[in-house]
Every structure is written in structure tokens, then in C-alpha cells.
Amino acid sequence: MSKECTDCHGRGYEVISTEVCPLCKGKGKSKSVDFMKISETEIDSLLKTGAVCEKCKGKGTIEVTRSCEACEGLGKIYTCKVCGERIHDPQDADEEICSSCSRSQHVYALDESCDLKDVEAGKLYHGIVSSIASFGVFVDLNPHVRGLMHSSNVEVQPAVRDAVIVLVKSIKAGGKLDLIPQTLTKYETIEVEKELILKSSSEIDTSMKGRLVRIEGEVIQVKQTSGPTIFTIGDEGGFIPCAAFESAGKRSYPLIDAGMIVSITGEVTPRDEQVQIEVMSMKLLTGEKEAAVKSRVEKVIEEKATPADIPFLIESDIMEKLKPRMLHVAKEIKKAILHSTPIILRHHADADGITSAIAIERAILPLIRDIGGADAEYYFYKRAPSKAPFYELADITRDISFALEDCARHGQKMPLVILVDNGSTEEDVPAMRQAQVYGIDMIVVDHHHPDDIVDQYLIGHANPAHAGGDFGVTAGMLCAEVARMINPSISDTIKHLPAVSALGDRSEAPEAERYISLVSDRYTREELKDMALALDYEQFWLRFSSGKGIVDDILDLGDHKIHQNLVSLLCEQANTMIQEQLEICLFNVKSQNLSNGTIMNVIDVENYAQKFTFPPPGKTSGEVHDVLTKRNPGKPVVTLGYGPDFAVIRSKGLLLNIPRIVRELREEVKGAGVNGGGHLVVGSIKFVEGMRTEVLSKLTEKIAATEVEY
Structure with missing residues (x-):
């Protein structure tokens, strides 16, 4: 672009002064003429008027000038048509583009x-x-x-x-x-980009139908439908679905995936009484923009994930000391929900493990639905029992396989795995190492005696041993309180679960009686024990299924009449089978007195108990132990139920440390492949079949050398 210079009026120079023409000395006439260089017309003019001075053109004076400083001698002011900057170079002026923009x-x-x-x-x-x-x-x-x-x-x-x-x-x-x-x-x-004010998802509602908006956030989920591709975007205001359409069933923006930070521009459209954004543009944000959005979103999530620091349902010095860890666990679970990270809830397949999981489940499902919609629990949540009291390789293999399928099918993130009533021991480490390979975060709420080695694989770990407690504070008690920290509104619904957990795990801790008393206006001790027995019995037949619905009815979380009838029926069946098993096993129990005064009872559950039915070997050993303990009041009693390659230990009145005994046997009995664990005084051991005699003999020696309580 150009405009005439106002200083020189387009001439490109300024007149400083005038002076006498040095060629004609002010006369305006030339002294000599070269007739060979002029035409006939010019000759006629010369004869009439004389020769005009070539320098001053007959004026007798000449102007003294200097280049115009304003336009630098160009006569015009030139500006770049691209950037608007002043152009100084005459060559650039011809194209009206400065040297910088021309490059x-x-x-x-x-x-x-x-x-x-x-x-x-x-x-x-x-x-x-x-x-x-x-x-x-x-x-x-x-x-x-x-x-x-x-x-x-x-x-x-x-x-x-x-x-x-x-x-x-x-x-x-x-x-x-x-x-x-x-x-x-x-x-x-x-x-x-279209100049639009950035909106938060919480500011977008049905009143904005048809308006063009822009949001920035994290891609939480990518779901391909038979029509559009649905991107769920999470920002500081919450979550909003964004529909992008290229062609029916074809993936839109294939390079955009879960976990990425994006900017989306689109039109607000009502859908099923909610809103979604019909995507016109989606861009991946990187560098400083990505970091700014992440920081903004994470700040809000940190605030929303803060758990409720509320009083416990009962008084407990152990749990008060453990409270910071419990609050941390609750916060990590809430953060996962707010990030729409899928959750896998793993629990031991007994009454304590089931009540632990159901307490957490009742707390998180309403939050998952609030964030992801009515069907979100089917995409973002799964509960599964673990047969062993630790996270087995079979468990992690199934969980990783399902997670990878969901990642491929729905564009989901890898899940958060929550382990309840298992996860604290060295036996969990092999599975945890596999989870670590895939970047799977893990949280443990357990009461089995913990090994420090597991903490390097966890983002949260709450165990009563961390606060000087023991297995008497059950996982069900801890999980009920953590659930209340996550979602206080479910407190009344789940407050009986710790009592069921305590009776199912035969807890003798003072907390057990307090939780039982807490719900004594609703349930008798026998009713709570029946719930625990019904859970154990039903889970045996459920195998690896979660039993959703049936478990809720057993725990009186649905129709109360169905609950009463179902528990009554299941306990009748369970007690009949337990009695039949006891009649067989008690006849075949062998007892001996050990050197420390302990009465040791052994039963070969492989050959002298009904197999593949309820109760399984562990519970069979426990039932036999209960009977023999009652027969020998005030005396230390150990019951050992063994098979070809395992042994189940139940004890009363001894200061056993089964995890330590397992480590010692592993070192002392070479070639036996000893492993196992559990609580300090209740646990199980595995070994190779050919070394059974050596392992059981050494185990008996260690029990005989254990200090007794009475």
C-alpha cells in the first residue's frame, strides 16, 4: 500500500535554496551550439531567440535540493500489504511487500x-x-x-x-x-479460528441450542457408533459428549484418542434432555496450550476429589491413626472417577471381601453415573472376586485382557484396580508387576499382614498394621469408612456391612462389637452371622462371577422380604452341607499335644472330606477348628487341614506369625516351592506334592516352638 509523501508532495526531494547557474552565469543563454546535434526546427528557434542554457533551462538559476527524509526519496510512503510495516527498500516498494514478508x-x-x-x-x-x-x-x-x-x-x-x-x-x-x-x-x-469465547461444559445447556461454542479439555472416551464418533470431553466444569461425523460408522479424527488435550468448536444440540456438541472443528493442543488446559482441569479435579473428612461410625484409635491413608485412598478413587478412568474392583471371595467391595461399589456408582451418564457403569466399572486372598496371575491376566479390549473398542484409558481384602502381601507382587507394565494404577485396602515390597506398586495403601493394628480391624470396616469419605450420602445404607464383615471373619477386635452394636436396632447378631454365611455359601457357587443383584439381596440392599427369604434358604442349605462335612471330618481328625502345650488337630481334607462342594477346604478346616476349640476351652488349639500340595492353618491362643513361617519354610525346605500367607494366626501354605511330609513336619516344629497366650 502507498500514499503520496506530504513533505515533498510526491517529488522525493526538498528545495533548500537557489543559486546562479554556473554554466550560463545567470544569463539563461548557452555560449556555443553543436549544430550537428539539433534539428531544423531547433535551428529556426535558435536563430529567433538564441540558444537556451541546458542546465538551468533558460531560468539563469538552479535549485539546490536534498532527498526527502520522510519518504527517503521515493515520493510515496510505502507499507507492506501483508504485515503493515513501513517499506524502505525501493525494490520492495514495487511489490508492496517488505523484505521480511517477502522471505x-x-x-x-x-x-x-x-x-x-x-x-x-x-x-x-x-x-x-x-x-x-x-x-x-x-x-x-x-x-x-x-x-x-x-x-x-x-x-x-x-x-x-x-x-x-x-x-x-x-x-x-x-x-x-x-x-x-x-x-x-x-x-x-x-x-x-472463529473468534469465540471459551466455554466450560458446565455453562452449556439446552438454552444455547444452535449456538456455536468452543471448549478445551481432555478426551476421556472415544466411542464409535453406527453413525458419528462420540468424543467425551472432560474440562473444569465436568463432561460433555461431542459428536463428529465423517460418514456412517467411520472413525472421525482418527489421530485423536483418549488422554489427549483438544480444542473443539461446534454447535450446541439437545439430545435426550441433555446437550452435546456437533463438532465442526477439533484440534490437538500441544506445548504450552496443552499444559495450561491440563493445569486448569487438574486444579478443579483436585478440589472436587477432596474426600469428606467426617467422623467414623464408631470410635477406633487404630482407624484414627490410619485416617490420613484412608483419606488419600478415597481421594485417589474420586480422582479416577472424575477423570473417567475405568475402575476394576477386586475382592477376596468371602464375606469380608464381598462386604468391602459392596461398600465401595455403593459409594462410587452414583458418581460414575453422574459423570458418564446412566449407562456409564457398564463401561467404567467392573467388580470381580479373587478366589485366593491375594491378586493372582490369573486375575491380572483377565483384567489386562479386558482392559485392552475396552481400550481398542471404546477408546478407554487403562483402569484403576482397587484391591480390597487382598493386595498387601508379597504374593501379590507378580501380578502387580504385570499391571505396572501397562501403566495400571493400583490401590489396596486390606487387613492381611502387609509386606513393604508392595508399596512401590501402589498409589494408595490402607492397612491397620500401618497404625499398629492387626487383622481384627477387617477390610469391610475400613472400606465402609472409605466409602463414606467418597460419598457420605450412602452412610445409612452401608453401616451394617462392617458388622457382617466382622462376624464373617470372626473378628475379636473391640471395633467388631461396636459395629455390631451400631446396627443392633435393625439386625440381631444371628441375622448378621446368617448374612455372612449366606455370602460365603453363594459365592462358592458363583465362582468368578460378581453375583450382582443376588449379593445385594443377601445384604438387604433391595427388597427386604426377598432378603429374609433368600438368607433363610441359603443358610439352611449351607448349614446342612457344613453338618454333613463335619460328621465326616471330625471322625477322621487326628490330635496330638505339642511341647508348648498346644493341641494340634490335623485332617486330610483331600481324602477325608467331600470335594468340589461346600464348604471348601479352607472353610471346612475353620468349621472343624471351631468345634474343637469349644471342646478344649482355655487351651491353645491349632487345626491343620491339608491336601496333596496345600495346608490350611487355623489357630487360637498362639502367637503365630504365618507370613514369617512361610518365608522360613521357603528357605529351610529346599525344593519344596513353599509360598502362601494370610493373617498372622490364620493362613494357608502351598508346596510341591512330593515334599508334603517334609513341609508339614517342619511346620509342626515351628508351631511347637511358638509362644502361647494361655
């Missing part, structure tokens, strides 16, 4: 959200050839903006889908763009 011109790329209002005449744009006609070439600047390069301006015919750079010469009536192709070797691309 790297700006070429604009229209975002998909832009329309004709965002296009300016005189600017360069990226485009794609969409079609070719006899009169010119049509070029799309984005899916909504098209222009024409007239054939008179096209020297080299492009092909459809070719990328081109065009100059918008003019915008004609009706929004028609007149384009001129440009060939540039150096240029800088500038992204053009």
Missing part, C-alpha cells in the same frame, strides 16, 4: 469452524482443489468456504484434491470469492 509470507489456513465472515480480500490462503470447470477451478478454503480461480488466471492446470495457495482478489456479491493462484517458496502458515 516468509503469511498464508492463512481456515479452521473448519470459519465461514465467509472470516475471509479478507488481499490475503493469501491455503486451499484444496474441489472441482474443475471449463471456466475455472473451484477451491475449498475449508468445508464451508469455496472460491473460483478463473481460467484466465490459471497457467498450470491443477488436479482435484491438489493443495494450492491462493490470493483472495475480491469478495463479490453473494459471497463469491475471486481467487488468484500464487506460487511461494517461503511462507509462514497462520491458523485462523
Whole structure:
């Protein structure tokens, strides 16, 4: 662009003064003439008027000038038509582009959200050839903006889908763009977005139907439907679905996946009494923009994930000391929900493990539904029992397999695994190491005696041993309180679960009696014991199934009449089978007195107990132990139920440390492959079948050397 210099009026110089012409000495006439260089007409004029001085043109004076400083001698003020900066170089002035822009011109790329209002005449744009006609070439600047390069301006015919750079010469009536192709070797691309105020998902509602909005956040889930691709976006306000359509069933924005930070522009559309955004443009954010969005979202999530620091249902010095760890566990679980991280809840397949899991389940499912919708629990939550009191390799293998399938099918993140009533011991480490390979976070709430080695694989770990307690504070007690920290509104619903847990795990801790007393107005001790027995019995037949619905009815979380009838029936069946098993086993129990005064009872449950039915070997040994303990009041009693390659230990009145005994046996009985664990005085041991005699003999020696309580 240019305009006439006002200082020199377009001449390019300023007159300083005038002086006498040095050639004609002020006369204006030339002293000599070269007749060979003038025409006949000029000769006639010369004869009439005389020869005019060539220097002053007959004036006798000449002007003394200097170059105009304002326009630098150009006569005009030139500015760059690209950047608007002043042009000083005469060569650049010819093309009205400064040297900087001539080296790297700006070429604009229209975002998909832009329309004709965002296009300016005189600017360069990226485009794609969409079609070719006899009169010119049509070029799309984005899916909504098209222009024409007239054939008179096209020297080299492009092909459809070719990328081109065009100059918008003019915008004609009706929004028609007149384009001129440009060939540039150096240029800088500038992204053009629709100028919109950034919105939070919480600010978008049905009243904004049809409005264009922009949001920034994390891709939580990608779900391909038979129509559009649904991207669930999480920001500081919550979550909102965004529908992008390329063609029916085809994945839109295939390079955008869960966990990425994006900017989305689209139209607000009501759907099923909620809103979603019909995506016009989606861009991956990186660098400083990505970090800023992450920081903004994470700050809000940290605040929302803060658990409720409420009083416990009962008084407990152990839990008060453990409270910081419990609050941390609750916060990590809430953060996972707010990030829409899938949750796998693993629990030991007994009454304590089941009540632990159901307490957590009741707390988190309403939150998962609030964030992800009514069907979110089917995508973001799974509960599964573990047969062993630790996280087995079979468990982690199934969990990783399902997680990878969900990741591929639904674009989900890898899950958070919550282990309750298991997860604290060295036996859990092999599975935890596999989880670590896939970046799976893990949390443990357990009361089995913990090994320090597991903590390196966990983001949260609450165990009464961390506060000087023992297994008497059950996992069900801890999980009920953690559940209340996550969602206080479910307190009344689950407050009987710790009592069921305590009776199911035969806890003798003071906390057990307090939880039982807490719900004595609703349930008798026998009713609570029956719930625990019904859980053990039903889970035996459920195997690896969660038993959703049936478990809820057993725990009186549904129809109360069904609960009463179901528990009564299950306990009748369970007690009948237990009695039949006891009649067989008690007849075959062998007892001996050990050197420390302990009565040791052994039963070969492989050969002298019914197999593949209820009660299983562990519970069979426990039932036999209860009977023999009652027969020997005030005496230390150990019951050992063994099979070809395992032994189950139940004890009363001894200061056993079964995890330590397992480690010692592993070292002392070479070639036996000893492993196992459990609580300090209740546990199980595995070994190779051929070394059974050596292992059981050494185990008996260690029990005989154990200090007794009475």
C-alpha cells in the first residue's frame, strides 16, 4: 500500500535554496551550439531567440535540493500489504511487500469452524482443489468456504484434491470469492479460528441450542457408533459428549484418542434432555496450550476429589491413626472417577471381601453415573472376586485382557484396580508387576499382614498394621469408612456391612462389637452371622462371577422380604452341607499335644472330606477348628487341614506369625516351592506334592516352638 509523501508532495526531494547557474552565469543563454546535434526546427528557434542554457533551462538559476527524509526519496510512503510495516527498500516498494514478508509470507489456513465472515480480500490462503470447470477451478478454503480461480488466471492446470495457495482478489456479491493462484517458496502458515469465547461444559445447556461454542479439555472416551464418533470431553466444569461425523460408522479424527488435550468448536444440540456438541472443528493442543488446559482441569479435579473428612461410625484409635491413608485412598478413587478412568474392583471371595467391595461399589456408582451418564457403569466399572486372598496371575491376566479390549473398542484409558481384602502381601507382587507394565494404577485396602515390597506398586495403601493394628480391624470396616469419605450420602445404607464383615471373619477386635452394636436396632447378631454365611455359601457357587443383584439381596440392599427369604434358604442349605462335612471330618481328625502345650488337630481334607462342594477346604478346616476349640476351652488349639500340595492353618491362643513361617519354610525346605500367607494366626501354605511330609513336619516344629497366650 502507498500514499503520496506530504513533505515533498510526491517529488522525493526538498528545495533548500537557489543559486546562479554556473554554466550560463545567470544569463539563461548557452555560449556555443553543436549544430550537428539539433534539428531544423531547433535551428529556426535558435536563430529567433538564441540558444537556451541546458542546465538551468533558460531560468539563469538552479535549485539546490536534498532527498526527502520522510519518504527517503521515493515520493510515496510505502507499507507492506501483508504485515503493515513501513517499506524502505525501493525494490520492495514495487511489490508492496517488505523484505521480511517477502522471505516468509503469511498464508492463512481456515479452521473448519470459519465461514465467509472470516475471509479478507488481499490475503493469501491455503486451499484444496474441489472441482474443475471449463471456466475455472473451484477451491475449498475449508468445508464451508469455496472460491473460483478463473481460467484466465490459471497457467498450470491443477488436479482435484491438489493443495494450492491462493490470493483472495475480491469478495463479490453473494459471497463469491475471486481467487488468484500464487506460487511461494517461503511462507509462514497462520491458523485462523472463529473468534469465540471459551466455554466450560458446565455453562452449556439446552438454552444455547444452535449456538456455536468452543471448549478445551481432555478426551476421556472415544466411542464409535453406527453413525458419528462420540468424543467425551472432560474440562473444569465436568463432561460433555461431542459428536463428529465423517460418514456412517467411520472413525472421525482418527489421530485423536483418549488422554489427549483438544480444542473443539461446534454447535450446541439437545439430545435426550441433555446437550452435546456437533463438532465442526477439533484440534490437538500441544506445548504450552496443552499444559495450561491440563493445569486448569487438574486444579478443579483436585478440589472436587477432596474426600469428606467426617467422623467414623464408631470410635477406633487404630482407624484414627490410619485416617490420613484412608483419606488419600478415597481421594485417589474420586480422582479416577472424575477423570473417567475405568475402575476394576477386586475382592477376596468371602464375606469380608464381598462386604468391602459392596461398600465401595455403593459409594462410587452414583458418581460414575453422574459423570458418564446412566449407562456409564457398564463401561467404567467392573467388580470381580479373587478366589485366593491375594491378586493372582490369573486375575491380572483377565483384567489386562479386558482392559485392552475396552481400550481398542471404546477408546478407554487403562483402569484403576482397587484391591480390597487382598493386595498387601508379597504374593501379590507378580501380578502387580504385570499391571505396572501397562501403566495400571493400583490401590489396596486390606487387613492381611502387609509386606513393604508392595508399596512401590501402589498409589494408595490402607492397612491397620500401618497404625499398629492387626487383622481384627477387617477390610469391610475400613472400606465402609472409605466409602463414606467418597460419598457420605450412602452412610445409612452401608453401616451394617462392617458388622457382617466382622462376624464373617470372626473378628475379636473391640471395633467388631461396636459395629455390631451400631446396627443392633435393625439386625440381631444371628441375622448378621446368617448374612455372612449366606455370602460365603453363594459365592462358592458363583465362582468368578460378581453375583450382582443376588449379593445385594443377601445384604438387604433391595427388597427386604426377598432378603429374609433368600438368607433363610441359603443358610439352611449351607448349614446342612457344613453338618454333613463335619460328621465326616471330625471322625477322621487326628490330635496330638505339642511341647508348648498346644493341641494340634490335623485332617486330610483331600481324602477325608467331600470335594468340589461346600464348604471348601479352607472353610471346612475353620468349621472343624471351631468345634474343637469349644471342646478344649482355655487351651491353645491349632487345626491343620491339608491336601496333596496345600495346608490350611487355623489357630487360637498362639502367637503365630504365618507370613514369617512361610518365608522360613521357603528357605529351610529346599525344593519344596513353599509360598502362601494370610493373617498372622490364620493362613494357608502351598508346596510341591512330593515334599508334603517334609513341609508339614517342619511346620509342626515351628508351631511347637511358638509362644502361647494361655
